[in-house]
Amino acid sequence: EAGVAQSPRYKIIEKRQSVAFWCNPISGHATLYWYQQILGQGPKLLIQFQNNGVVDDSQLPKDRFSAERLKGVDSTLKIQPAKLEDSAVYLCASSLGTSGRVGEQYFGPGTRLTVT
Amino acid sequence: AQRVTQPEKLLSVFKGAPVELKCNYSYSGSPELFWYVQYSRQRLQLLLRHISRESIKGFTADLNKGETSFHLKKPFAQEEDSAMYYCALNTNAGKSTFGDGTTLTVKP
Numbered sequence: 207e208a209g210v211a212q213s214p215r216y217k218i219i220e221k222r223q224s225v226a227f228w229c230n231p232i233s234g235h236a237t238l239y240w241y242q243q244i245l246g247q248g249p250k251l252l253i254q255f256q257n258n259g260v261v262d263d264s265q266l267p268k269d270r271f272s273a274e275r276l277k278g279v280d281s282t283l284k285i286q287p288a289k290l291e292d293s294a295v296y297l298c299a300s301s302l303g304t305s306g307r308v309g310e311q312y313f314g315p316g317t318r319l320t321v322t
Numbered sequence: 323a324q325r326v327t328q329p330e331k332l333l334s335v336f337k338g339a340p341v342e343l344k345c346n347y348s349y350s351g352s353p354e355l356f357w358y359v360q361y362s363r364q365r366l367q368l369l370l371r372h373i374s375r376e377s378i379k380g381f382t383a384d385l386n387k388g389e390t391s392f393h394l395k396k397p398f399a400q401e402e403d404s405a406m407y408y409c410a411l412n413t414n415a416g417k418s419t420f421g422d423g424t425t426l427t428v429k430p
Contacts, residue, residue, distance in 0.1 A: 209365075239418065248326075248408055248420035249366070262417050297366065308416040310356060313366040 208232065210314035212298050218320045224286035227317045231279070231300030237261070237308045238275055240283050241297040243316070249297055255281065288321045295319070324349040326411050328421035335399050336429050343394040343424045345383075345409030354412035355392040357383055358420075361405045369394075369407070379403070399428045 211230040219225050231238050237256050241249035252271065253263040257278040266273070270289070275281040285292055295318050299311040325348045335341050347353060355372040370378045372385040372392060383394045392409060409421040 237416065241420075246331075246422070248328075248422040250420070251418055254417065256416075261415070299366075303416070307354060307414075308412060308418075309354075310368045310371060311358075311410075311418065312368075313358075315365050 210298055210300055210312050212296075212314035212317055214317055215315060216318050216320075218322065219288055221290055221321050222287040224284065225288055225319065226282050226284045227296050227298075227319075229281045229283070229298030229314060231281070231298070232302075232312055235300035235302050235312070236278075237301045237303060238281050239297075239299040239301075239311060240273055240281070241299065243295045243297055245294070252283070285319075288319075290321050293319055293321045324353070324411055324413055324417070324419050326409050326419050326421040328407075328409055328424050330424050331422070332425050332427070334427045334429060337401055338398050341396050341399040341403070341426065341428075343407050343409075343426065345392045345394065345421060347390050347392065347409075347411050349390075349411060349413060351414045355383075355385055356410045356412070357381070357392075357394050358408045358410055359405050360408070366408070399426075401428045401430055404428045 240252045243249045252266045253273045254261040255275040258275045273283045295316040297316045298314040301308045301311045303309040327346045357369040359369040360366045408423045
């Protein structure tokens with residue numbers, strides 16, 4: 207099966223600019239996750255969708271980050287305006303399960319964002 | 323709130339030696355626990371999960387609810403095991419939390 211796709215793979219922007227990341231999950235996977243991974247740390251969950259509804263966005267900095275999942279399939283994550291501390295790898299993952307036991311996650315290759 | 327702790331950032335062993343990567347968690351409910359691995363230049367992928375109780379690439383992990391631990395073990399480490407290992411927990415509501423990872427280096 208095709209894996210989770212993400213684009214772009216790399217992005218360099220200046221602070222205060224905006225940026226958007228795109229994710230296409232594995233076909234049929236109901237749950238989609240966006241993680242932020244800062245160098246030396248584990249992935250930190252930003253937002254979790256189940257189909258096109260938000261399950262958890264408690265760690266999403268909503269003053270600058272936004273995300274949507276169109277028609278319960280693809281998703282975009284946007285940062286506006288970006289700060290230096292947003293430099294990280296942004297990972298998208300998907301899983302098959304719903305309603306609690308969502309099971310294992312399949313990860314995309316990530317987008318490495320550098321904010322200068 | 324749930325939490326996953328991996329106390330060792332770096333772990334280095336010689337080929338053929340046993341290896342244990344530690345994972346401790348805190349969660350009041352009944353968790354789903356996973357080990358994910360990231361080899362150099364590859365994406366993060368599942369290594370094993372506690373529900374399946376299987377051995378993958380010689381690795382096993384046992385959930386110890388009394389000690390709230392899910393340590394990953396392998397009796398004889400191989401050079402190809404060198405990678406970054408993450409312990410992860412899913413709550414009853416499906417929320418996911420990762421530890422900060424352990425970098426394992428297996429020396430020849």
